[in-house]
Amino acid sequence: MIDKTVASFDAAVADIPDGATILIGGFGNAGMPSGLIDALIAQRAKDLTIVNNNAGNAETGLAALLKAKRVRKILCSFPRQTDSRVFDSLYRSGEIELELVPQGNLACRIEAAGAGLGAIFTPTGYGTRLANGKETREINGRNYVLEMPIHADYAFIQAEKADRWGNLVYRKAARNFGPIMARAARCTIAQVREIVPLGALDPEVVVTPGIFVQRVVRMRPPC
């Protein structure tokens, strides 16, 4: 019998080594897998490369991971926020490396990794400083920039419901990067609000099929 559910957040992240690359879902706090991030902080893996749309808010979740100085490099599209003070301070003191990626390029580079593509030509960023030093090509009269896939060792995502095979459905705009990140990592860990029996998810509406998910952890209900 296949059962991808894991008993705790701690068990789900126990094998993550120093230097790992981790895709972290979420857009702001919507879909942010905070339970997995907190377990990763406690697990003490360091020298990490993190991929997320943002660079943490206030002092919790991703911001707390940054504050604990476990992150060597972050790839994101929009680090600057009104409450991104942890990132701002690390960036200004040179303690974290930033690769700024336009949000659509972040998405399609992650998609390319999951789809097994060698690279992609994207029109986004052409003629800007974010394309400096990159190969460009004119195709059918339009200019494109060559961008590389973003592969990862792990993906942390949040979904609404899972079954023991790892099939996932999401909730509202908390879906965001979850489905594409699940495909791009060697090991995808989903924290979910509810684990349902096999067969309870309508196969017509499964968003992420279980092949893309290796571990499932149930979130604790809010106190």
Add this chain to the structure above:
Amino acid sequence: MLRPRSREEMAARVARDIPEGAYVNLGIGLPTLVGNHLPKDLEIFLHSENGILGMGPAPAKGEEDPDLINAGKQPVTLLTGGAYFHHGDSFAMMRGGHLDLCVLGAFQVSAAGDLANWHTGEPHAIPAVGGAMDLAVGARRVFVMMEHTTKTGEPKIVERCSYPLTAVQCVDRIYTDLAVIDVTSDGLAVVEMVQGLTLEELQKRTAAPLREKENR
């Protein structure tokens, strides 16, 4: 007497150019105001980069849902018939030319329609680009909405942008507090000006050549 358009009046003016059935992305900041001026009896599809089509207005107090936010991370609602999708689909809608138009704020727009709206280029500024570059290259029409000059009176419509570019030759129309200007293959064409303003006076506040648009 010259009376510049207020921010709400600018937003109302942009809204007048958005037809029923259009798929539209409104950028963060000033462009978000346009949503308040879309006629309630028209069906216009608002897209949000974080995976929403058919985005509705802010919820009533107490009805906020942390899983339902817009690109600016503010709580929003979903209209009946709206849909959720992941980031791959969302940016395919943008980059793939499926959005009819987007409305973006700007630091500068050049005579050729180059857009600078993501970074001041100052050494200590933390850069953040979000989805601006994808919208600028991907939407079928790109509207820019901004004050005509900076707070210190510097023109924001320029021959060449001095700030880092968001995209080259992407802007179709500029809405300012003083005028509506089209970017055409032979330069900037003034579609309309606020009352009390002459083309000469508008030109003084603009660092690229303007001409009046024929056949308005």
